[in-house]
């Protein structure tokens with residue numbers, strides 16, 4: 166009996182030691198991975214050099230916010246840019262800005278509203294036909310009714326618009342440009358999702374669901390393209406100080422809410438080092454923390470996520486269509 170007891174306690178101790186060693190290894194690995202992909206890798210010049218991937222880039226939603234910052238960054242590296250966005254006047258203004266700063270870079274503009282029907286893709290394809298596109302940034306996205314209950318979206322057409330703009334645009338643009346990249350055996354595709362697509366986000370249900378699609382599509386495509394020369398990265402930003410935060414309590418950039426330029430710099434540091442990333446150091450920590458908490462305590466996480474989004478509403482009036490729950 167004593168021998169069996171001794172045997173049991175040795176097994177229990179071994180189990181505890183192995184568990185602690187595995188947890189310790191995982192935590193050390195996560196820490197090293199964070200430091201390497203966020204700072205060290207790019208400092209050692211191990212991240213991608215985008216100029217190796219072709220003379221042209223395409224950025225959707227490129228007249229404001231993060232997309233505009235991507236366009237400027239690519240042009241600063243000497244890469245030609247096709248700007249695709251909704252408003253012609255903003256396209257012209259952005260093209261002029263880039264050409265003034267980088268006179269050797271060619272800029273092409275395509276005025277398209279991604280909420281339109283499928284004919285828009287024929288129009289885009291005819292504009293891109295003769296270009297050697299090495300970089301595609303699927304950035305365009307809209308988020309009307311952020312921090313509002315789903316049923317407060319009064320115009321039901323908005324639902325079609327969000328899905329067309331955030332989901333279909335990415336799949337269609339990738340389907341259009343990817344075959345050329347595979348033929349040339351080189352290409353980089355960045356799909357801009359959102360941290361909100363990775364876990365429960367009440368009060369942004371449709372938007373967050375479109376971003377979950379971006380995440381899943383992009384991760385699976387990364388694996389499917391293994392062995393080709395095409396690299397796909399899923400980008401999951403946290404809050405970035407752009408027009409998208411207009412109806413929230415955020416009013417200026419800070420160490421937790423970067424401006425679009427700082428976000429893009431951080432993202433380029435991770436290229437080739439990570440296939441799925443929140444890019445900016447604080448967003449990376451937030452993603453890890455939220456994914457772990459959501460996994461361990463899903464109900465508590467959803468409750469606090471809802472409280473957080475309610476707190477972000479500028480107009481702190483009642484949540485109209487949910488007021489009956491009070």
Ligand SMILES: NC(=O)c1ccc[n+]([C@@H]2O[C@H](COP(=O)([O-])OP(=O)(O)OC[C@H]3O[C@@H](n4cnc5c(N)ncnc54)[C@H](OP(=O)(O)O)[C@@H]3O)[C@@H](O)[C@H]2O)c1
Pocket residue numbers: 225226227228229230231232249250251252255277278279280304305306307308330357358359360401402403404405406407408409410
């Ligand atoms: N900002 C954040 O906190 C945040 C966080 C996570 C993820 N993201 C994602 O990052 C991406 C960029 O967001 P952002 O904050 O930079 O947005 P933004 O400042 O609102 O800029 C959006 C850009 O897309 C264009 N656009 C919007 N709707 C369009 C449409 N239907 N057709 C064609 N172009 C359209 C806009 O052009 P016009 O100016 O002509 O409308 C503008 O150039 C989005 O996918 C967003 O979901 C943003």
